[in-house]
Amino acid sequence: MIKQMTLRQVPDAVEKGIRERARSTGSSLNRVIIDLMEESLQVRPVEKKKRDVARLAGKWSQAECEAFDRNTLAFERIDEEIWKS
Secondary structure, eight states, rough: OOOOOOSSOOOOHHHHHHHHHHHHHTHHHHHHHHHHHHHHHHHHOOOOOOOOGGTTTTTOOOOHHHHHHTTGGGGGOOTTTTTTT
């Protein structure tokens, strides 16, 4: 792996596009450039399948949150018969 690479005479339009993508995705310039190179060379590593709900974080509307809470309320109830000592 190359630890460092210098690019010279990057066209203004390319720089602007890289900076805009970094800003819109919240990524570093370095990450955006590597992503673009991987995409263009079709050498992007295969991402591991995620098995969590992180992708949903911050995506629900207030109505969806309330519906989820209503529909999972039963899981909060304790069955006193089962938990008797």
